[in-house]
Amino acid sequence: TQLLEQSPQFLSIQEGENLTVYCNSSSVFSSLQWYRQEPGEGPVLLVTVVTGGEVKKLKRLTFQFGDARKDSSLHITAAQPGDTGLYLCAGDKGGSEKLVFGKGTKLTVNP
Amino acid sequence: DAGITQSPRHKVTETGTPVTLRCHQTENHRYMYWYRQDPGHGLRLIHYSYGVKDTDKGEVSDGYSVSRSKTEDFLLTLESATSSQTSVYFCAISSGGKTQYFGPGTRLLVL
Numbered sequence: 001t002q003l004l005e006q007s008p009q010f011l012s013i014q015e016g017e018n019l020t021v022y023c024n025s026s027s028v029f030s031s032l033q034w035y036r037q038e039p040g041e042g043p044v045l046l047v048t049v050v051t052g053g054e055v056k057k058l059k060r061l062t063f064q065f066g067d068a069r070k071d072s073s074l075h076i077t078a079a080q081p082g083d084t085g086l087y088l089c090a091g092d093k094g095g096s097e098k099l100v101f102g103k104g105t106k107l108t109v110n111p
Numbered sequence: 112d113a114g115i116t117q118s119p120r121h122k123v124t125e126t127g128t129p130v131t132l133r134c135h136q137t138e139n140h141r142y143m144y145w146y147r148q149d150p151g152h153g154l155r156l157i158h159y160s161y162g163v164k165d166t167d168k169g170e171v172s173d174g175y176s177v178s179r180s181k182t183e184d185f186l187l188t189l190e191s192a193t194s195s196q197t198s199v200y201f202c203a204i205s206s207g208g209k210t211q212y213f214g215p216g217t218r219l220l221v222l
């Protein structure tokens with residue numbers, strides 16, 4: 001059973017378009033993180049959201065944590081080819097230092 | 112970037128042989144993790160360590176063992192490699208507080 005479901009699994013768009021990636025669960029998380037992974041490299045943390053309803057912005061990226069702390073979204077405005085990569089969400093259920101990862105969304109931004 | 116290295120970066124081996132992957136950190140972080148990443152499955156935790164000689168199993172630990180005799184090194188051993196263990200293996204470290212820093216990965220091919 002996958003605790004964190006990410007959608008879509010694949011996304012191919014043109015430069016300049018907007019997009020939203022979703023991370024959903026039936027479980028409550030203490031916090032949720034988003035990572036980006038480029039080919040041949042390890043994931044790199046983008047953001048951590050902790051409070052239900054929280055919105056964080058990182059330049060053209062907007063992250064939101066659901067009010068019930070069961071889901072999150074990542075919105076990219078005016079996507080650029082440099083945004084290409086695998087986006088992973090990871091949840092912390094509390095009580096340990098382990099994270100649960102979603103399967104990821106593979107984003108391709110075409111010039 | 113966190114000081115974390117993995118060796119070897121690439122390895123080809125034959126079914127039935129033992130294989131050891133090494134993760135080395137220079138950050139003095141308490142927690143260390145081994146994941147495998149496979150298409151359609153995302154990142155799955157194999158084993159993790161919460162201190163020297165303190166380890167615990169993750170969700171896909173069968174066929175793997177680990178050791179941590181020093182803070183800086185976390186070894187992953189495939190006792191008798193099988194083709195199903197062909198994967199990309201990532202090591203991660205954390206000082207607590209949930210953020211994990213990933214190494215560059217090891218690509219393992221078991222023939």
